[in-house]
Amino acid sequence: MYRPAAFAIAQTVVDIPLVLIQVLLFDIIIYWMAGLAATASQFFISILTLWLVTMTTYAFFRAISAVVKTLDDATKVTGVAIQILIVYTGYLIPPSQMRPWFGCKWSPSCCA
Amino acid sequence: MSNEFAYLELECVPPYLVPTVGPGLAPQYQSCALAGAEAGSTVVSGSRYIQESFSYSRSHLWRNFGFLWCFFFFFLAITCLGMEMMKPNAGGAAITMYKRGQVPKSVEESIETGGRKGKDDEENLNEKESSNQKPVTSSDTDSPSKEKGDDEAMEKIAKNEAVFTFQDVNYTIPYQGSEKKLLQNVQGVVKPGKLTALMGASGAGKTTLLNTLAQRITFGKIEGSFLVDGRPLPKSFQRATGFAEQMDVHEPTATVREALQFSALLRQPREVSKEDKYAYCETVIDLLEMRDIAGATIGNIGEGLNQEQRKRLTIAVELASKPELLLFLDEPTSGLDSGAAFNIVRFLRKLADAGQAVLCTIHQPSAILFEHFDDLVLLKSGGRVVYAGELGKDSKKMRQYFEDNGGSKCPPDANPAEWMLEVRRPMHIEMLNILTLLQVIGAGDPNYDGPDYGDIWLESDRYKEQSKEIEEAIESRKNVEHSNNVQDDREYAMPISVQTKAVVKRAFVAYWRTPNYAQGIFFLHILTGLFNCFTFYHLGYATINFQSRLFSIFMTLTIAPPLIQQLQPVFLNSRNIFESRENNAKIYSWFAWTTSVVLAEIPYRILAGGIYFCCWWWGPMGYRTSGFASGFTFLLVLLFELFYTGFGQAIASFSPNELLASLLVPLFFLFVVSFCGVVVPPAQLPYFWRSWMYWLTPFHYLLEGFLGVAIHNQPVVCMESEFARFSAPPGQTCQSYTQAFIAQSGGYVQVGPDGLCEFCQYATGDQFGQGFSISYSNHWRDFGIVCAFILFNYAVVYLATYLRFRGKNPLKGTITKMMEKKKAKK
Numbered sequence: 001m002y003r004p005a006a007f008a009i010a011q012t013v014v015d016i017p018l019v020l021i022q023v024l025l026f027d028i029i030i031y032w033m034a035g036l037a038a039t040a041s042q043f044f045i046s047i048l049t050l051w052l053v054t055m056t057t058y059a060f061f062r063a064i065s066a067v068v069k070t071l072d073d074a075t076k077v078t079g080v081a082i083q084i085l086i087v088y089t090g091y092l093i094p095p096s097q098m099r100p101w102f103g104c105k106w107s108p109s110c111c112a
Numbered sequence: 113m114s115n116e117f118a119y120l121e122l123e124c125v126p127p128y129l130v131p132t133v134g135p136g137l138a139p140q141y142q143s144c145a146l147a148g149a150e151a152g153s154t155v156v157s158g159s160r161y162i163q164e165s166f167s168y169s170r171s172h173l174w175r176n177f178g179f180l181w182c183f184f185f186f187f188l189a190i191t192c193l194g195m196e197m198m199k200p201n202a203g204g205a206a207i208t209m210y211k212r213g214q215v216p217k218s219v220e221e222s223i224e225t226g227g228r229k230g231k232d233d234e235e236n237l238n239e240k241e242s243s244n245q246k247p248v249t250s251s252d253t254d255s256p257s258k259e260k261g262d263d264e265a266m267e268k269i270a271k272n273e274a275v276f277t278f279q280d281v282n283y284t285i286p287y288q289g290s291e292k293k294l295l296q297n298v299q300g301v302v303k304p305g306k307l308t309a310l311m312g313a314s315g316a317g318k319t320t321l322l323n324t325l326a327q328r329i330t331f332g333k334i335e336g337s338f339l340v341d342g343r344p345l346p347k348s349f350q351r352a353t354g355f356a357e358q359m360d361v362h363e364p365t366a367t368v369r370e371a372l373q374f375s376a377l378l379r380q381p382r383e384v385s386k387e388d389k390y391a392y393c394e395t396v397i398d399l400l401e402m403r404d405i406a407g408a409t410i411g412n413i414g415e416g417l418n419q420e421q422r423k424r425l426t427i428a429v430e431l432a433s434k435p436e437l438l439l440f441l442d443e444p445t446s447g448l449d450s451g452a453a454f455n456i457v458r459f460l461r462k463l464a465d466a467g468q469a470v471l472c473t474i475h476q477p478s479a480i481l482f483e484h485f486d487d488l489v490l491l492k493s494g495g496r497v498v499y500a501g502e503l504g505k506d507s508k509k510m511r512q513y514f515e516d517n518g519g520s521k522c523p524p525d526a527n528p529a530e531w532m533l534e535v536r537r538p539m540h541i542e543m544l545n546i547l548t549l550l551q552v553i554g555a556g557d558p559n560y561d562g563p564d565y566g567d568i569w570l571e572s573d574r575y576k577e578q579s580k581e582i583e584e585a586i587e588s589r590k591n592v593e594h595s596n597n598v599q600d601d602r603e604y605a606m607p608i609s610v611q612t613k614a615v616v617k618r619a620f621v622a623y624w625r626t627p628n629y630a631q632g633i634f635f636l637h638i639l640t641g642l643f644n645c646f647t648f649y650h651l652g653y654a655t656i657n658f659q660s661r662l663f664s665i666f667m668t669l670t671i672a673p674p675l676i677q678q679l680q681p682v683f684l685n686s687r688n689i690f691e692s693r694e695n696n697a698k699i700y701s702w703f704a705w706t707t708s709v710v711l712a713e714i715p716y717r718i719l720a721g722g723i724y725f726c727c728w729w730w731g732p733m734g735y736r737t738s739g740f741a742s743g744f745t746f747l748l749v750l751l752f753e754l755f756y757t758g759f760g761q762a763i764a765s766f767s768p769n770e771l772l773a774s775l776l777v778p779l780f781f782l783f784v785v786s787f788c789g790v791v792v793p794p795a796q797l798p799y800f801w802r803s804w805m806y807w808l809t810p811f812h813y814l815l816e817g818f819l820g821v822a823i824h825n826q827p828v829v830c831m832e833s834e835f836a837r838f839s840a841p842p843g844q845t846c847q848s849y850t851q852a853f854i855a856q857s858g859g860y861v862q863v864g865p866d867g868l869c870e871f872c873q874y875a876t877g878d879q880f881g882q883g884f885s886i887s888y889s890n891h892w893r894d895f896g897i898v899c900a901f902i903l904f905n906y907a908v909v910y911l912a913t914y915l916r917f918r919g920k921n922p923l924k925g926t927i928t929k930m931m932e933k934k935k936a937k938k
Contacts, residue, residue, distance in 0.1 A: 052181065083667060
């Protein structure tokens with residue numbers, strides 16, 4: 001009837017407004033309660049970024065689920081992936097402290 | 113390799129995030145201790161650092177924004193690609209798996225000869241099936257030798273003697289403010305050796321009646337008398353009857369024989385020896401012709417046994433419990449093709465001939481199937497009886513009844529089962545369409561203006577005859593001695609210790625036979641362990657390295673959520689089996705079930721904990737800590753394993769389904785993690801949270817235990833960049849100048865090459881720990897508290913399960929009350 005890829009794209013398109021609403025709710029609460037810089041430009045940039053980050057994360061996990069066969073396998077992969085994502089944000093370990101085999105050499109982020 | 117690198121690059125998304133989020137969140141850095149600590153040692157340079165980093169990342173903001181888009185599209189492309197490549201599940205080539213040593217000979221041979229013989233088998237099978245599909249009226253297609261074996265088996269099968277009667281059964285439920293009658297004045301009798309069919313259109317109340325008779329209704333109001341030999345039902349009624357449900361719910365990892373033995377062991381009375389019970393299982397296997405699949409695992413739907421084999425197994429499991437009163441079956445033939453349906457009814461006939469009382473609902477039987485039944489209860493919509501009683505040869509008696517009461521003649525070649533649903537539409541018998549006919553009688557066709565057969569039945573002679581019959585049956589059986597099993601008023605056949613042992617054993621076997629699950633656990637532990645190890649490989653003694661120790665431990669704690677997500681489905685699947693079948697049949701108690709799921713997890717978790725510890729600990733810290741620190745950490749890892757297992761199970765135990773359980777995990781976990789003292793150091797937590805949540809978080813104690821021993825007696829040697837530099841006042845050395853300060857708040861001072869004093873904030877690891885309110889001396893206290901938390905988790909598991917299956921859930925009660933009130937208002 002339609003290509004499987006169309007399904008994936010449709011899901012993503014549906015997410016666009018949904019995620020935006022979620023992010024708005026989340027950011028409005030967090031941003032002002034935490035007392036972050038109260039300028040319009042900074043606030044909207046943070047919303048935009050947050051939205052894009054969420055969409056990217058959705059896409060990332062969706063990619064995992066599309067590639068992997070069973071739920072068991074998916075939880076295996078995501079379990080490790082989440083940790084890697086968290087640790088190499090650069091928040092937990094400053095990039096200068098990352099071990100050479102996991103860190104800077106091949107990660108463009110450190111050089112930037 | 114390139115593939116590997118491509119994947120690893122994905123992980124670099126977040127490093128971009130920080131500078132990008134930077135402008136919006138920059139002020140947070142000011143208040144964030146972690147960033148402050150990274151920045152430097154003094155406040156002034158710290159704020160300068162933020163200034164610098166602010167302008168730095170600001171210029172990269174939109175570039176990074178672009179990068180994010182690239183990643184987004186990259187992942188989207190992968191998703192699309194993955195979807196394209198994914199093949200939809202290919203029908204399910206059912207593979208039958210056998211237990212080691214229980215493979216039937218024929219299969220073994222066909223494997224050995226490389227399947228050449230297997231072809232013959234297949235042909236044989238086809239022949240057999242086609243022979244089954246031939247419209248034969250009796251079951252004597254089997255070879256004589258087999259018949260003989262059957263006779264033996266039939267002799268051994270338990271005979272029922274008791275007569276079950278029910279009279280004036282009314283069942284009403286509250287419905288939209290008023291009441292709705294689902295059953296009206298139903299009466300009947302189930303005698304040993306009789307095969308009774310319960311028929312009616314969809315929605316006429318067949319299944320309702322069956323459930324009512326089996327005493328499985330927990331909602332609404334039931335009136336009427338249910339008597340076994342004229343006496344009220346014993347407490348063991350549910351145990352003494354078999355109820356084969358429409359859905360074939362079985363533990364997928366067990367073999368057919370094990371399923372039977374499990375049922376026999378726990379449901380036959382405790383006076384019977386185990387050997388006898390197991391021998392009886394073999395009898396049942398023979399009777400239901402399951403010899404060649406006895407050693408096969410059941411498997412999930414779509415793999416393992418096929419539909420008909422499953423149905424036979426469901427019946428066999430009920431039979432294995434030696435039901436002394438009767439056997440209920442809910443739609444045993446639906447979902448089966450005609451051959452398989454015929455086979456099932458043939459088995460039921462066999463059982464009835466062996467002396468069992470069988471009552472089953474049946475939907476759209478063919479003439480051949482219908483032939484096998486002795487008695488019939490026919491319902492119309494509203495739960496009213498249209499006909500009840502004997503069918504007679506070729507359904508003569510039933511035809512007679514309808515013909516006497518204004519129905520048309522049933523042509524000899526028509527299917528009486530269809531005809532009787534059609535009696536008042538004399539013209540259309542040739543154009544029988546059973547589906548529409550069923551609707552007519554069931555839903556009450558508005559166009560139908562013939563006589564109401566429900567009323568006719570109540571006035572008929574047959575009805576009076578039947579009432580008399582019931583009275584007689586009650587009278588004649590009143591003085592018969594009951595067997596012990598029926599008499600004892602025990603809810604469960606076996607004592608709780610035996611139940612628990614059997615269920616725990618089955619759970620262990622189930623885990624052993626799902627290596628995929630155990631693999632998943634170990635895989636996650638090994639990978640995260642190694643990852644953690646090499647991320648923090650050979651930590652030094654600088655302040656930042658102590659920070660890293662903290663994170664390394666923190667990372668260990670964060671492996672919990674994916675592991676919890678992994679274990680919850682297993683927990684809930686097991687609960688579904690228990691809930692939908694085994695609890696209703698009173699096979700074993702909630703306590704036995706809970707113990708089984710709790711215990712079966714533990715060995716795997718302990719092993720996984722050991723593996724994780726070996727992968728992780730020795731790289732970052734273990735290589736130069738004391739032996740005690742390593743040993744204590746090992747213990748803590750084990751406790752941590754037990755903790756999150758219990759935590760996950762506790763959450764699952766009070767969530768109604770998988771989705772909610774997996775949604776609740778992050779919520780609870782967020783609380784546990786946020787206030788453990790790492791994400792925000794305790795001193796900086798808002799007072800509200802610090803005053804109670806911080807002390808309530810189990811991870812606070814786990815972390816203190818881990819970190820306390822990891823940094824105890826470790827020296828701190830600041831790096832060049834970590835020193836606070838200042839010059840001593842004139843006339844004083846660096847030492848004398850800072851002496852008082854060091855005595856008060858720790859640290860050490862040295863004279864730099866350029867003559868400035870260099871002050872390092874910490875001198876030992878313990879001083880570092882104080883910054884996070886962590887002290888080494890608490891480590892055994894923490895150990896104890898974590899143990900208490902584990903016990904608490906398991907207590908919650910037991911309590912939630914108890915409330916679910918035993919007690920009235922107070923919440924549930926109030927909710928339904930509120931709903932009722934709402935409805936009443938409307």
